[in-house]
Amino acid sequence: MSTCKPLLRICPKQQSLLPRTQCRHESTTRRHRKLLALPQAPSYTSDRSSPTLIFNPPSSAPNVYQTPLKFLPKDDKRRQLHAAAIQHSTTTAHRLQTSPIAAPGTPLHTSSHLPPRPSAALPAPVRAPYEKKYHLTDKEIGEIRQLRTQDPYTWTRVKLAEKFGCSQFFVGMVVKVPARAKEVAKEHEADRRKWGVRRREAREDREKRKEAWGREV
Amino acid sequence: MKRIAVSRCASQLLANQLPRRPTCPYAAAKNTAQHVTPHSHRIRARWQSTAAAQEDDGLGIEIPTPASTPRSPPRAARKPPPTPLPLEKLPSPHPKAADSSTKLHALRSRLSLPPRFPLPALARTLVHPSADPDPHFNNASLSILGRHLLSYYTSEYLLCTYPRLPMQVVFAAVEAYIGPKALAIIAREWGIEAAEEPGGEVEPGLLQFKRIQSGGALPEAFRRQAPWAWNVTTTHKITRTDEFGSEHAPPSPHALQRTPVPNEEAAQSFVRALIGALHVHLGSPLVKRFFRDHFLSRHLDVDKLFDFRTPTRDLSKLCDREGFDSPIARIISETGRLSRHPVFVVGVYSGKDKLGEGAGSSLDEARTRAAAAALKAWYLYRPVDVTVPSSMEGELDTSKWRPNLIDCGEVIV
Numbered sequence A: 001m002s003t004c005k006p007l008l009r010i011c012p013k014q015q016s017l018l019p020r021t022q023c024r025h026e027s028t029t030r031r032h033r034k035l036l037a038l039p040q041a042p043s044y045t046s047d048r049s050s051p052t053l054i055f056n057p058p059s060s061a062p063n064v065y066q067t068p069l070k071f072l073p074k075d076d077k078r079r080q081l082h083a084a085a086i087q088h089s090t091t092t093a094h095r096l097q098t099s100p101i102a103a104p105g106t107p108l109h110t111s112s113h114l115p116p117r118p119s120a121a122l123p124a125p126v127r128a129p130y131e132k133k134y135h136l137t138d139k140e141i142g143e144i145r146q147l148r149t150q151d152p153y154t155w156t157r158v159k160l161a162e163k164f165g166c167s168q169f170f171v172g173m174v175v176k177v178p179a180r181a182k183e184v185a186k187e188h189e190a191d192r193r194k195w196g197v198r199r200r201e202a203r204e205d206r207e208k209r210k211e212a213w214g215r216e217v
Numbered sequence B: 001m002k003r004i005a006v007s008r009c010a011s012q013l014l015a016n017q018l019p020r021r022p023t024c025p026y027a028a029a030k031n032t033a034q035h036v037t038p039h040s041h042r043i044r045a046r047w048q049s050t051a052a053a054q055e056d057d058g059l060g061i062e063i064p065t066p067a068s069t070p071r072s073p074p075r076a077a078r079k080p081p082p083t084p085l086p087l088e089k090l091p092s093p094h095p096k097a098a099d100s101s102t103k104l105h106a107l108r109s110r111l112s113l114p115p116r117f118p119l120p121a122l123a124r125t126l127v128h129p130s131a132d133p134d135p136h137f138n139n140a141s142l143s144i145l146g147r148h149l150l151s152y153y154t155s156e157y158l159l160c161t162y163p164r165l166p167m168q169v170v171f172a173a174v175e176a177y178i179g180p181k182a183l184a185i186i187a188r189e190w191g192i193e194a195a196e197e198p199g200g201e202v203e204p205g206l207l208q209f210k211r212i213q214s215g216g217a218l219p220e221a222f223r224r225q226a227p228w229a230w231n232v233t234t235t236h237k238i239t240r241t242d243e244f245g246s247e248h249a250p251p252s253p254h255a256l257q258r259t260p261v262p263n264e265e266a267a268q269s270f271v272r273a274l275i276g277a278l279h280v281h282l283g284s285p286l287v288k289r290f291f292r293d294h295f296l297s298r299h300l301d302v303d304k305l306f307d308f309r310t311p312t313r314d315l316s317k318l319c320d321r322e323g324f325d326s327p328i329a330r331i332i333s334e335t336g337r338l339s340r341h342p343v344f345v346v347g348v349y350s351g352k353d354k355l356g357e358g359a360g361s362s363l364d365e366a367r368t369r370a371a372a373a374a375l376k377a378w379y380l381y382r383p384v385d386v387t388v389p390s391s392m393e394g395e396l397d398t399s400k401w402r403p404n405l406i407d408c409g410e411v412i413v
Helices: A029-036 A077-095 A138-150 A157-164 A168-174 A178-193 A197-213 B025-033 B041-049 B055-062 B095-100 B102-110 B119-125 B140-161 B167-178 B180-189 B234-239 B263-282 B284-296 B311-322 B363-379
Strands: B328-335 B343-350 B353-360
Touching: A138 A157, A138 A168, A157 A168, A197 B363, B095 B119, B102 B119, B119 B140, B119 B263, B140 B167, B140 B263, B140 B284, B167 B180, B167 B234, B167 B284, B180 B263, B263 B284, B311 B363, B328 B363, B343 B363, B353 B363
Parallel strands: none
Antiparallel strands: B328 B343, B343 B353
16 A cells, blocks of 8 residues: 555645645655755765765864964964965955845845854853952951951851952962861761762762863863 | 715704804804804714803803893803703703794794894894893893883984973873883784793794793782882982883893793883894884884874863963963853753863864863863974984984974973
8 A cells, every 4th residue: 555645635625716726745755755855965966077085074173183373382384374374265255255236135135044154253151251350458368367267157158258259269268267178078978978879879970971071072 | 174064964953953052142143144053963972071060050140240232252251161951951942043933034024124133133032031041142131222212212202293291191102102011012913922931942933931820929020019209209200210100110121030920021021122132233223213113103192191180270370371361161052052962062262262172061061171172282282393303313414403392391280
């Protein structure tokens, strides 16, 4: 039994004065297959009959052996080569610039299916960049030390960081309270002892994965 | 009148039945080159009757002397002609047997060594001190020479090719190129087979060493030892320890006499001794070519040797040191942020320049990987044209010399 339904289907519901039209659905296997048969990417099809080499690697991380321009020493030859390449690409781009009559907004400008060209603007940062302030003086640092050592339960690192407008890391760098740290460690240890096997193993695996971040590319 | 040597006529039986050992392989090579057939049955018979002192008695005095060159004066010269020993009594094959060994011929041509490299010398490199304690017949001195040559060529290649490599990574890379394991693998790839038990009657093309009995314990020298010093710094490792920066002193080849050793130790001593013998017999240009063909041609991913603990911190320290803008992580692309398997591609930028790029399933992971990639890109910088110092050895025209880059060192946080 064929799974293909008749190609031509007269749509009976179309009760209008308009002439009956053919209405095709993608409801058969064959039509789906035909629909999915996309033409090959132009980089895979050669326009020449002579045998050519097709090299079309998947997108991958940049090679670490290619030193970025900023990391090259001052007298490296590659700096001049890079500058020459930049100049060449700029002149080419100027030469291939679209003419004003085909500029965006004009009737000759057709919409492209390609992604927008990369702009010169940098991508968005992961975290908002900040400037280091270095605003705390010796007197304030002394105050931080005093508050933290006197009452570590009230003046936690978070509260001190909020009060003085610095980071918690800085507070911890300035003053250490080993007794309090020991207590906290003990609490954490007690919490950890309550974990079951699955949670403990999941945490351990996560730590292992985190260590591997700096190891592989 | 030239005397017909009896042993040459009946060479099938007598070719390697010359139990009296010459004083050293070099002398043996010289003798065979001149086609001097030394002994007849009559002379052998007379020697057997002489009551000369056993050669083994002198061994105890001779052994502790360090590295002796093959040209060392003949030890037996001051003695009356020694008693010929049966082949089975010799600790290692007779040097004369080397020239008729097909295995040694095959090995020499397999390694593309020129025919002027004497086979007795090649046979000597295959005798580990555990098989033959006599330093004139084992490869201890040659392996010490070869070890220093190998470490010199490897470390100069690494330091000139990757001038910014951290010292720990240099040590690891040197070990990957010429470490004991690598040398054992190289020996196996060259088709070196080990003799079950060393002895004078054994085929000289086999690696001769005293095996550890099955189930036997590892000898004391190979067991874990106390470090040389407890406060070992990197500087100390560079100046004091061996080329791998190891914490323990490796056993000296001369100290391994009559000690059962693992296969790996014997194989690495062979490869080192071969380099030493090549240097002695053929000169350093050929050794350099041999080293390039057999050691540097082995592929090593230096970027896989790194292990950063705090890459983001190291990178910001590096940018601070070099006067670059502080690094900022930026999302280049992402997909499936709210799904179970998101992918983020994050690049680390300093000013407008991208330093590194990394992908990960969380923003933190991608950021850390990108910082690690940027650090690797810094450390794995290769100058365009590299001339190693040893390439100028004995050169009169030094116009081809390019001074190598010397970096100020790794990032210390």
